Amino acid sequence: MQKFILSIIAVSIGYLLFLVxxxxxxxxxxxxxxxxxxxxxxxxxxxxxxxxKGFS
Structure with a gap:
C-alpha cells in the first residue's frame, strides 16, 4: 500500500512539473x-x- 501511495505522489509531482x-x-x-x-x-x-506465482 505504501508503494501505491508513493507512486500516486510521484505521478502528481511529475504532472505538476509537466504543466509548469x-x-x-x-x-x-x-x-x-x-x-x-x-x-x-x-x-x-x-x-x-x-x-x-504457480500452483502450490
Whole structure:
C-alpha cells in the first residue's frame, strides 16, 4: 500500500512539473522524462502485485 501511495505522489509531482514546463516556466526536457519515469514506475508497481506465482 505504501508503494501505491508513493507512486500516486510521484505521478502528481511529475504532472505538476509537466504543466509548469508547458507554461515555459521550467525546462521541458527535464520535466518530460520525470513524468514519464514516474508513470512507468507506477505501472510496474501496480502490475507486480497480481503476478501468477504457480500452483502450490
Amino acid at each position: 514546463a508547458a507554461l515555459r516556466l521550467f525546462p521541458l526536457f527535464i520535466a518530460a522524462p520525470i513524468f514519464f519515469g514516474s508513470i512507468v514506475i507506477s505501472v510496474h508497481f501496480l502490475n507486480e502485485r497480481s503476478r501468477f
